[in-house]
Amino acid sequence: MRHSPPQLADKLLRFFLADDRREEVLGDLHEEFHWQVRRVGERRARWRYWGDVLRFLKPQFTTQRTPNHSRKPSNITMIRNYLKVAFRNLARHKGYSAINVGGLAVGMAVAMLIGLWIYDELSYNTYHKHYARIAQVMQHQTSNGHVGSQNAIPAPLEDELRAKYGDNFKHLAMATWQGDRILSYGDKKITRSGNYMGVEMPDILSLQMMKGSRNGLKEPNSILLSASTAQSLFGDANPMGKLINIDGKADVQVTGVYEDLPFNTELHELTFIAPWKLFVATQPWVKRALDKREWGNNSFQLFVQIADNTTMETVSTRIRNAKLANVPAEDKKYKAEIFLHPMSDWRLHSNWDEGVQTGGYIQYVQLFAIVGVFVLLLACINFMNLSTARSEKRAKEVGIRKAVGSVRSQLINQFFSESFLVVVFAFGVAILLILALLPWFNEVADKRIVFPWTNVPFWLASLTFIVVTGLLAGSYPAFYLSSFQPIKVLKGTFKVGGLAAVPRKVLVVVQFTVSITLIIGTSIVYQQIQHTKNRPLGYDSNGLVMMQMLSPAFYGKYDVLKTDLKNAGVIQEMAESSSPLTGVWSNNGGFSWPGKAPSLDSDFSTIWVTHDFGKTVGWQFKEGRDFSRKFTTDSSAIIINEAAVKFMGIEHPLGTVVKWGDDSDTNKPEYFTIVGVIKDVLAESPYEPVKQAIYFLDYENVNWIMLKLNPARSASQSIATIESIFKKDVPSAPFNYKFADLEFGKKFASEERIGKLAGGFAILAIFISCLGLFGLSSFTAEQRTKEIGVRKVLGASVLNLWSLLSKDFVVLVIIACLIASPIAYYYLSEWLSDYDYRTELSWWVFAGSGAGALIITLLTVSFQTIKAALVNPVKSLRSE
Amino acid sequence: MKRSYLGEFEEIVLLTVAVLELQKQAYGVAITHEIIEQTGRSVRLNQIHAALDRLEDKGMVKSEMGEPTAERGGRRKRLFTVTAYGRRTLQDIQEVRVSFWSRLLNPLNSIGQRDWGMG
Helix, strand or coil: CCCCCHHHHHHHHHCCCCCCHHHHHHHHHHHHHHHHHHHCCCCHHHHHHHHHHHHHHHHHHCCCCCCCCCCCHHHHHHHHHHHHHHHHHHCHHHHHHHHHHHHHHHHHHHHHHHHHHHHHHCCCCCCCCCCHEEEEEEEEEEEEEEEEECCCCCCCCHHHHHHHHHHHHHEEECCCEEEEEEEEEEEEEEEEEEEEECCCCHCCCCCCEEEECCCCCCCCCCCEHHHHHHHHHHCCCCCCCCCCEEEEECEEEEEEEEHHHHHHHCCCCCEEEEHHHHHHHHHHHHHHHHHCCCCEEEEEEEEEECCCCHHHHHHHHCCCCCCCCCCHHHHHHHHHHHEEEEHHHCCCCCCEECEECCCCHHHHHHHHHEEEEHCCCCCCCCHHHHHCHHHHHHHHHHHHHHCCCCHHHHHHHHHHHHHHHHHHHHHHHHHHHHHHHHHHHHHHHHHCCCCCCCCCCHHHHHHHHHHHHHHHHHHHHHHHHCCCCCHHHHHHHCCCCCHHHHHHHHHHHHHHHHHHHHHHHHHHHHHHHHHHHHCCCCCCCCCCCEECCCCHHHHHCHHHHHCCCCCCCCHHEEEEEEECCCCCCCEEECEEECCCCCCCCCCCCEEEEEEHHHHEEEEEECECCCCCCCCHHHHHHEEEEEHHHHHHHHCCCCCCCCCCCCCCCCCCCCEEEEEEECCCCCCCCCCCCCCCEEEEECCCCCCCEEEEEECCCCCHHHHHHHHHHHHHHHCCCCCCCCEEEHHHHHHHHHHHHHHHHHHHHHHHHHHHHHHHHHHHHHHHHHEEEEEEECCCCCCCHHHHHHHHHHEEEHHHHHHHHHHHHHHHHHHHHHCCCCCCCCCCCCCCHHHHHHHHHHHHHHHHHHHHHHHHHHHHHHHHHHHC | CCCCCCHHHHHHHHHHHHHHHCCCCHHHHHHHHHHHHHHHHHHCCHHHHHHHHHHHCCCCCEEEEEEEEEHHEEEEEEEEECCCCHHHHHHHHHHHHHHHHHHHHCHHCCCHHHHCCCC
């Protein structure tokens, strides 16, 4: 266009005119201007233009066009309407709403609990600031053709790494093994779990110091306490500089107090740290291991923080041969391979098989993630099923809405707002449920999860959760119901049935497949636990009490204690040993015997016991005899277990002489004679075969006191008497004891935890499925009211009607059983294959679970079907 | 019969809309020019816009945005159409007039045609 209207006028108009008038008015004015230019010329057209513009500057044009009834209502109004209708629907069908909201709430609660649990597992150890750069040094070793992986490493490794690979590390810290130790201050004695660790450990762990500094371990006679330990030793008094005693062996000065490590860290039981130097100074064998650079003595731990500019993999590869290059020639065959186990893997990836990492706890995390998703899915399926089942009732509503002008998108929106309303309700209920369940859940799962009220990511996740669930649960009804044709629906020829019920049936099958799989899984987990618990122990754990000799004060008191306890009549027998009954603390190689294959690495569990040990724990002899005071030669006698007989490959073990040590060693080899063979004593993992073991007679190399309580007396009374005797005979040590059977039971803690959780979830899954089934069956019963009436009039019995109505559901559950069984079989045989000692997958578990599901189904469905079958036909037929 | 009052100018505008909507030309400028042409009055755009606003408020016309054109600087027109109600109103007015005219031309017929317009 050559000519253009005055811009100032346009600006003026734009400023004053209402937004929704600008376009048309300016458009009209411009069109008029061009017309006037042609008619009267540009100059006069411009004048005219100004005149027109000014005429538009009136209040009636500066206000918005008034809303018109024929125009589309705003979104807010529609949403308000949707919600109102949704509310009315919920309020009218209270039962179904309760099933919907309840089922969804349970499902969400389960999914959220599992989510919280997984979050907790994944955030394990992240308390430490340098989490990503911390690692434990470990090694693979090959023995008898198998690669074993262990975190026990030799003492000289630290110096070696510092000297030759120093650039790769920021910090290194040696440590011994975390365990209970006695701390005493004045008269106060407490038993606390702690460790002796290198100077740099507090820096590695980025301990939050409340008093003192992180280099408080510089002096050998110092100690760092956790806040809770300091509190129980000193109360509110200032602990700094106070002198305390560890295990009655060393006096140390408190040089710092650190904030307790949170429960979800691997080292949360590390309640004090004493200097590694102190451990070296007080333990001659450790000093020897360091001074003589004993590369074969794998008895220590080494923690590192790698340098900032490198990665775990690089460092791992570089230090691979740090040990192999130093071991004596005859030990090269073990092919020791040093590597780093990053802190981020400590919790979830800690299993190795033949030197290859094979996961670990992560499998359970994944398993429960899947369970969580499935339980949520079950709840969503309920919602979808109930909504579609109700579709026949709501079909009229849909028809009318469509007839009066609702377009499909509006109906979709309506159903989505309904589902969102239910989901939001359910979310509220779910939070209440979680608050109620959290204490129980924490106990079962051994967690300290708190509800994350102030955690923004949690709420964001919840919001996503609501949206996803709302969309998932609402999608089927929204798209299915809104597709109805109004003509058919209103004419009355519309029937939901036949093909329309197929997806619903599929959903029910999916639901029950999940539930039945969970039931089978739980049963097998419990069966496996029970199977293992019933495994022969090789000793009698009844009334067997174990006490660790933490303080030197225990030693040399054997005879006094035994006499006093026996005189009091509280024990049958007493003995001492180097290992507890629930673990083996020492393994040794270097044994040989006539007929030993030269290539065999003779690695045995080695346990030192006193004379009465066998009597105390109730050894069962296969051959030979127990140690006896009658034979003075028994100081060089040994007793071996059945596994050892098999391992050694000897036919007549009794009298066989076993040589320990080599002629080339500085210490002379020792010779022992086998006097007895006992049945395997289950001390380590109950899922694995018992290792070959040798029992020696010794009164010095012992760490544990074993007491067999007098069965004629009550255990609690006996313990009280025992305590008073110990207080008298060993006054400087606190009295701590453990029951052998309880300690053994702890070995099942993780499996039992999994079993309980899986059981809980299985029950909830079944509950949710039944809730849905209950609702569904009531709908079918309602739909078939007339049919039932007619059948009754024609003479059908209640039993006929019951079986007619229940049959459909039973068929679905049987199909679900058939699908669930192979799935469960596959995954459970995978799970069981991890255990060497395992139960069989017996068919009756599968049959039983199926039957159980069937019975539950029938019970659920029968409530509705019997109710429907009992209705007087007059009532149901009267309306026509 | 209760009908909204329709002013004379509004009636002219409404009639123009009814005529122009057939060619989809019932918008501000076109209506203005048409009225100027047909009645010879000097009508200005703002008057037409105001009248159309009032008619829309009364529910006699409805509108929607049309296509943009170059001479409007790429702006769209607001195209008006007469609603059923507007059409009825026009007819009523016409009938009342016809009824009066017929009585004026044939005074004797007036009684027989009394309820002719009650429809």
